Amino acid sequence: MNSIFQNIPLNHYILLSTLLFCIGVLGVLFRRNAIIIFMCIELMLNAVNLLLAAFSTYFGDASGQVFVFFIMAVAAAEVAVGLAILTMIFRNTGSVDINSLNKMKH
Amino acid sequence: MTLSHLRKIELKLYLHYNNTKMILSVFYFLAFLAILSALMVVISKNPVHSVLYLIICFFAIAGHYVLMNAQFLAAVHIIVYAGAIMVLFLYVIMMLNLNADVEPHKNKWIKVAATISGGVLMVVMVGALRQSATTVSAGSNANVGLIKNLGVVLFRDFALPFEVSSILLLVAMVGAIMLGKKEIN
Numbered sequence: 001m002n003s004i005f006q007n008i009p010l011n012h013y014i015l016l017s018t019l020l021f022c023i024g025v026l027g028v029l030f031r032r033n034a035i036i037i038f039m040c041i042e043l044m045l046n047a048v049n050l051l052l053a054a055f056s057t058y059f060g061d062a063s064g065q066v067f068v069f070f071i072m073a074v075a076a077a078e079v080a081v082g083l084a085i086l087t088m089i090f091r092n093t094g095s096v097d098i099n100s101l102n103k104m105k106h
Numbered sequence: 107m108t109l110s111h112l113r114k115i116e117l118k119l120y121l122h123y124n125n126t127k128m129i130l131s132v133f134y135f136l137a138f139l140a141i142l143s144a145l146m147v148v149i150s151k152n153p154v155h156s157v158l159y160l161i162i163c164f165f166a167i168a169g170h171y172v173l174m175n176a177q178f179l180a181a182v183h184i185i186v187y188a189g190a191i192m193v194l195f196l197y198v199i200m201m202l203n204l205n206a207d208v209e210p211h212k213n214k215w216i217k218v219a220a221t222i223s224g225g226v227l228m229v230v231m232v233g234a235l236r237q238s239a240t241t242v243s244a245g246s247n248a249n250v251g252l253i254k255n256l257g258v259v260l261f262r263d264f265a266l267p268f269e270v271s272s273i274l275l276l277v278a279m280v281g282a283i284m285l286g287k288k289e290i291n
Contacts, residue, residue, distance in 0.1 A: 007125075007126045007133075008129065008130060008173075011238075012137070013170075014235050015232065015235070016137045016140070018228070018235055019141055019228065019232075020140060020141065020144055021231075022224060022225075022227055022231065023141070023144045023147075023148060023224075024144070025224050026220065026221065026224030026225075027147065030148055030220040030224070031148065033153060033204075035153055035198065035199060036147070036153060038195070039147060039156060039157065039160050040147070042160070042187075043147065043160070043163065046163075046164065046167055049183075050167055053171060053176050053179055054174060056176075056251075057174040057176060057250060057251060060250050061250070062250050063264075065178070065179055065250070065251055065256055066259050066263075066264050068179055069256075070264075070271055072182060072183070072186050073274065073275060074274065075186075075191070076186060076275070077274050077275055077278030079194060080194070080278045080281075080282045081281050081282055083194060083195070083198050083282075084282040084285035084286045085285055086198065087198060087201070087202065088285050088286070096202065
């Protein structure tokens with residue numbers, strides 16, 4: 001069987017995950033809509049997942065893929081709680097702009 | 107060595123070369139799709155478009171998992187992310203009626219600073235990781251991502267974290283219901 005080990009160097013996956021992670025960081029810094037910031041956090045988690053799966057496949061160790069499974073569970077919990085918090089914020093302030101959330105400063 | 111023998115070897119080499127090129131081009135296509143749609147998530151003004159581009163990005167990443175022969179991970183990724191999380195995002199966006207371009211005008215310098223710092227982070231990480239060529243151990247087995255192997259590892263070595271993650275999901279469910287409820291007088 002012609003597996004991917006001979007075909008794609010591991011460095012390609014490292015670079016791809018780095019680029020996806022940096023795009024996620026850029027989105028968190030760039031946007032002010034809290035929902036899009038959440039989506040960029042999901043993007044960063046996915047970049048890390050991709051790299052974990054790549055290392056796990058290339059070194060033949062299944063623990064990495066099991067860890068990706070746990071990260072997915074944590075991401076699902078995080079999204080559920082985070083979106084509940086966002087709807088509560090929207091109910092109280094009428095927007096999801098993060099600049100309107102500086103009430104603690106005053 | 108006869109001529110037909112040589113022809114056979116030549117054909118085999120050609121097929122191997124072709125297969126390598128095909129897998130590599132599939133990888134490049136999926137990587138291009140993932141990065142482009144991730145950029146469109148950040149750039150597009152309408153939040154609904156952002157969600158749809160993020161779904162494209164997740165499907166590209168699932169394609170990468172299939173390419174790595176991690177079939178269980180690809181299936182779980184599509185079910186959890188595209189099936190549950192992104193539907194939740196779309197539902198919240200439509201419930202809050204955010205599908206118009208409501209983002210107010212932003213200070214230009216903040217955008218410039220965000221772009222510069224993101225770009226600098228990318229340059230640093232790429233520069234640090236470019237030289238980290240790791241050699242792959244030769245004895246890596248290819249069917250590590252099949253569901254049978256993963257199930258054995260998950261329930262033998264990671265049984266306690268598995269149970270703890272179920273408690274985490276239960277706590278998240280209770281927390282989401284508590285937060286979403288109206289205030290109790």
